[in-house]
Amino acid sequence: MTDHPIEPIERGSSLGPVAPAGPVAPPSTTEQEQALGLVYEHGLEVAVRSQWAYVRRRFVRHRLAMGSLVVLILVLLAGAFASVVAPYGYAGLNVTQLLQGPSWSHPFGTDLLGRDDFSRVLYGIRTTEKVAFLVGVLSVVIGTTVGALAGYYGKWVDNVLMRFVDLVLTLPGLAVLLTISSFIRSPDPVIIALILAALFWTVLARIVRGQFLSLREKEYVEAAKAAGAGDVRIMFRHMLPNTLGPIIVNGTLTVAAAILTEAYLSFLGFGIQPPTPALGRLINDGNDAGQAAWWLTVFPGLTIVLIVLCINFVGDGLRDALDPTQRKVRA
């Protein structure tokens, strides 16, 4: 997974020599170091790693998170290359194979029109990916920018933002999303993603705002100000890197929420419209096919559960890796 192989750390004297900073310090010693007497004994060097190398190390050691990441990547790749992986097309009818239960040739069975449900699920994953990716990027970018501005400048910027977020919180979110998408004549994945992002960015904005409010008082911000750095530079070069942890973790959770919400909208018929295959829509079709054809409901749903479960586990692993204060995995 990583470009730098991670070597087991040698637990030696903590007062040992400090190797040059870098992602992973090379264990070899130079003549110069030997001449200076900096090397006491071989095999006892303490490797100095950057902050991110530690994060990566903690994450890779989190077995559940790594396992989930592998499964997630496999599922997402299968969806992204649905046109290659899927055994049938998503619209290919076959009147001789109507409503067949799961079998080797149709692992997830076939629907009312004889379409292969496994292939349709793969194409559905592709749609889900598109929506989830867009919502993730949009809400992180908008939420971070607005939250950073509000937290950094405070005063009226902060007031306007927080009152707006309060107002949004008094509305029933899912019902508002349903209302908006029901009035849009042909909601395609991009439009659905825009609608979801319009609601989801507020969560990140609040988190980033809170972080910036406390970071604003730190010494290094004062130092940067004293050195004559501009506001934009302070916000995005100095403060933002210190907020990346919560942003990444909450960005992951936003993606999971986006997948569930898109499925919710599509299931109720106000999300992505046929013929574009979407997982929520597939479950709706399964419901229309009747109680006996359980496979049409169960398998697309299980796919959603698998994807969201993996994302949540990865998010959990990231939280542990990025926030050493509540560390469950030893670094």
Next chain:
Amino acid sequence: MSGKRNNPGNVFAYIIRRLLYSIPVLLAASFLIFTMVSALGDPLYILKMNPLSSKETIEHIAKVHHLHDSIPVRYVYWLRDVFTQGFGSSLFVDRPIWKDLVRVIPHTLQLVLSAEIVALMIGVGIGIYSSIRQYSFFDYAATTFSFLGFAMPVFWLALVLQIGFTNLFLSTHVRIFYTSGLSSVPTPHGIHFLYDRAQHLAIPVMTLAVLSIAQYSRYMRASMLDVINSDYVRTARAKGLSEPRVTLRHAFRNALIPIVTLSALSFGALIGGAIVTESIFQLDGMGFYFIQRLGYQDTYPIMAWLMITATMIVLFNLIADLLYGYLDPRVRYD
């Protein structure tokens, strides 16, 4: 815990202040809702697309509902109808919205409040047991269950339960739970009515409760672990109190505070779940009504629905704050 309770007068003044503050909030919300729904599109689009509807009908509806005016003007008309005629009437049929709402709201409250009570009892129970047996098999099983609960779409769970119980009934012909509707026909009376309603609501309530159980059990566990390691619990143990007394009387009461707040605040999310649950189980509640009206793009009932729900959310937020102050006497209302 022996701090002075809040003076009833202070609490009363606080409630009045909060209620007064919620008026501008709800007015702003109403304007937001009205503008959003009105700006989204032509409410008569479906009617105009229908070749059977005459120009005169469309013109008549547009005139009665002032659809030719600008949005702010229509907002004022709408606000007048909200207060004087109970949200006015639906766009397509001359039917007062208030009558429909009065019928459906109690059904939804039955569903949502039962789900909340079930979720609180089960979730809090699981959370306490997980915290006193931390890292046990039960704890891991509960963690796995809650992760599954978080990852499961509510509507999918509803469908799976519906399919399972329908197929169970079809194969055994033993009626345990109904999988659709609110009451049997003919509707029984007295105690039989309650029993019949419980049989109808059991699966929808279970569906709706699963996500909340997952949430409450995680919060309760974390909150108990925080409290159990605090000084006063150690003191209670040192005094020689029995373990159940320490856990249930000393630790539990303080650990419950965040859960109570959370449960009052999760009302909005439960309403979202109720929309899809009621649609699947064909319960004549607010959610089912909302989805039906949405299908016709019937703007006024939709706005009324959003307004009622927003008001309920604001009320539940107030209840959350009051409960918080009741459970934690350090919170002052001045």
